[in-house]
Amino acid sequence: MSADGVLRIENVGMRFGGLWALKGVSFEVRPGSIVGLIGPNGSGKTTLMNVISGVVKPAEGEVAYAGRTIADVPTHDVCRLGIARTFQVVKPFAGLTVRENVAVGAMYGRDGATLSTAACFDRAQALLEEVGLARVAERPASDLTIPDRKRLEVAKALALDPSLLLLDEVMAGLNASEVDEALHLLRAVNARGVTLIVVEHLMKAIMSISTSIVVLAEGKKIAEGLPAEIVASPAVVEAYLGARYAARQGRGRT
C-alpha cells in the first residue's frame, strides 16, 4: 500500500441553488502527508469532501488525483483510484454483521475482483483487529455504540486499500481517551503510506496530527500552512471568533 500521486484541488466551486458553498478553493496534498481541514460550521468542509470523493461534481474547477480528474469518474469507481472516505453521519449496513460490513469494502474495492470471498473476510478480520473491533465482529452493526460505529466507518474505508483517506469528523462525540486511540490509529495508517485528509473540530487533536492545515471560511480558503503558523494567524482567529476579537488580540499583542 504505497502512496501514489498528488491530490490537486484547483479553483473548485460548488453551489446549491443560488448559494456558493465553495468558491475558488485551491491547494495541493502531497502523498504521505496528513492535511487537517478546519473551519467554522458551514464553511464548506463536508462539501469539499464530497467533491474530492466524487459524490458531487463541482460546478467550477477541478479535482485531480494521480493525474485523473475525479469528476470524470462515476462515484462507484472513485475507490478504484485509491480514494476512500468516511461519512460524518455514520450509516453502517445495519442488517449485516460488523465483519460483513468491512468485507463489503474488500469485495468491491480497488483489488476486490482478485480476492475470493474468504480472502475478503480474512482482510476484514485483520482490519477489525487493527481498529479494535475484533470483539464484536459477529454482532449486527446496529448493535454498536457510537465510538464503535466510527471505528467501523474507518475499517470499511480501509478495506478499500486506499492510498488517500478522507475522514469527516471521525472523532466527534468521542471522549479524551477515545480520541487518543483514534489519533494512534490514524498515525499507524499514515505510517503505512496512506495520505490523510482529516476534517475535525477538535483543535488540539488536529493540530497534533497534521503535517499541514487548510482553513476554510464561508466557502473560501483563508489560510494554509503548518499548524503553528495557523494558530497564530489573525485571519483564522477572525474567522472563528469574529473581527472584533481579532482586533482586540492584535491590540493586546502590541
Place this chain on the structure above:
Amino acid sequence: MNRLLRGLGLGGITGSPQAFAVSLGIMALLLALPALHNGYLELTFRNILMFAAMSYGWNLLGGYTGYVSFGNVVFFGIGAYCSAVLSAHHVDSLLADVPVALVCAALFAIVVGVPILRLRGHYFGIATLGIALAAADLANNLDVLGGSGGLALKQVPQEQFSLYYYAMWAVALACMLGTFAIARSKLGYAFVAIRENEDAAQVLGVWPTRYKVTAYALGAMMTAAAGAVYAPANGFVDPSIAFAVDDNVFPIVMSILGGMGTAAGPFIGALLLAGLNEILQSQFVKIHSLFFGAIIVLVVLFLPRGIVYLIGLRGGMRRYLADRAAFRV
C-alpha cells in the same frame, strides 16, 4: 464450528442454516412423491413448488436488494406465453421452453429494469404493477398470443403427468440452490449493501444500477421458468391465468412469512401458505380468498419479519415486542 459453517457458506445472509437444511430435506422427500401415485397430491405440490420458485424470484430483488416489485407476475406470464407460442409452432419440449423463457425474461428485465430501477420505494412498486397490468392488456389484444381467448398447448398424455412434477421440482430446487449460492458470494453482499444503504454502497465500489438490474433479471428468470413449466402442464394459457394479479402478491407474502432475504424463507413460506390455501380451497370453496386476505393481514401485523427470523431471534419475546412497537404510531 463457525469456521466450518462459514466455509460451507451457511449462515451470514443466507439465513438460518437449520431452516435451509430442513428445506433441503423436504425437497428430498418431495422427490419421492410421484411414487405414491396420487394425482391430487402431485398437482398440489406441483403448485406449491411453482409458488416457491416465484417466491424465490421475488425474494432476490425484494428481499435481498430491497426493491419491492409489485408486478413480478409479468415474468410468469412471459414464461407461460413462451411455452404457448412455441407449442403453437409445434415445439413442445420443456428443453426448448425453459431456455427460451429464461432469455426472454432476462432481456425484458434488463430493458425495463434499467430505467425503472432508478425509482425508489413506492414509485418503483407501482411502476412494476403498471407494467404487469399493461402486459395483461397487451396480451388481451395481441392475436399472436391468442388475445383474450388465450392459447392451447399440446395435451399432456397421462403417462407424462409426473414429468411436469419433476420439472417444477427441478425449477424450485434450482431457485433454492441458486439463491443460496448467490447469497454466500460477493454478489449477495452487493445486493444487501444496496438494500441497507445505497449511497454508502456506492462509495464502497458497488455500482447500484448493475447490481439492481442483475437481481431483477435473475429473479425474472426464476419466475419465468415456473411459468414455462406451468403452461404445458396446464395445457392452456390466457391473460387472466398468465398475469393473474394475485400472483403478484402471493410470492411476496410467502417470502415475508418464510423470511425475506434468506435462502430458505421463500420455500417455507410457499409450503405453508400454498398448502394452507389448498386446504382452505377444498374446505371452504366459496370463501378461501377471504381467509387468504385475513391471513395476509395477520402475517403483516404479527410476523413482519417472517418465521426464519423468529427461529434465529436472540432476545425472544422482548425483542419481538420491541420491534413491533417501533413500527406503530
Place this chain on the structure above:
Amino acid sequence: MQLFFQDLVNGVLAGGILAVAALGFSLVWGILNIINLAHGTFIMLGAYITWQLFTSFHLDPFLSVPIAFAIMYGFGYVLQRGLINQVVRAPILATFLLTFGLSLLLVNLALIVWTGDTRAVSPAYSGANFTVAGVTVPWTKLATLVAALLITALMHVWLVRSKLGRAIRAMAMDVGAAQLAGVRVAHVYAVTFGLGAGLAGAAGALLSLSYSLNPSMGEPFLIKSFVVCVLGGLGSVQGALVGGLVYGIVESFASQLDVTVLGQHLSGSGLQDVIALVVLLVVLVARPTGIMGRAAA
C-alpha cells in the same frame, strides 16, 4: 372537428370523477406516506352503498354521496386507528401488503353480500342528455362533474381553514414537530385515512351513475388514482384536480386510437392500462414532481 370536441368534453367529464377518486388517495399518500392498495375497493364500497340505498329506499344517488362519504369515513377511521397504525412506521412493504390483504378481504366480502352479478344504478333521469354545438353531454355526467368540483373545493377550504385540517397539513411537513405542538398523531392519522376513504366512497357514489357495479370494479381506479397523483403532483387538492382532468382528457383521446401495427389491430379502448403506464412513465421521466409540483416523500 366535432369529434375532437366530443372527446374533449368526455375527457373533462370523466376527469372530474377521476379527480375526486384520486384526491383521497393523494391525501393518504402525501400526508401519511401510505399507498392504500384498498383504495379501489373503497370506491367500490361507496358505489354499492349507493346502490343499496337506491334499491332499498329509492334514495337518489346524488343524495347518497354524503352518506357514502360518512360511512366510509367512519370505516376508514376505525381501520387506521385499529389496524394500519400498527405498521405505519414499518418499511413500506408492510402497509402495501396490509392494504392489499384488506382489499382482498373486502372484495370477497362484497362478493358474498352482493354476489358477482353486475348491478346498475339507474334513476329515471339517467339517459337524458343535451346537445350543444354538436356535442352531446349526458346530464348525469355533468352533474357528476359539478358535484366533483364542489367536493374538491370543500375539501380544499376545510384543509386550509379548519383546525384539524391545519393539523393534518402540519403533520405532512414534520411529524415530530407536530407532535411537540400537541397534535395527537394517532388520531390525526386516523382522520386523514378516514377522509381518504370517505372521498373514495363519495367518488364511488358518483361513479355508480356512469359505470355498472361488480365487486372488482374498483381495480382500474387504483392504478389510475396513482397515475393522476403522479401527474398532478402529490398531496394537494389542486394537484388531484389538474391531474384528474388532464388524465381524463388524455384517456379520452387515447381511447379513440385505432391502428393496425404489423398486421395486428389495436384499439385504444382495450389498452387502458397501457395508456396509464405510458403516461406514468412519461411523467416520471419528464417531470417527476407532477404538474403542480411538490415532490413525494
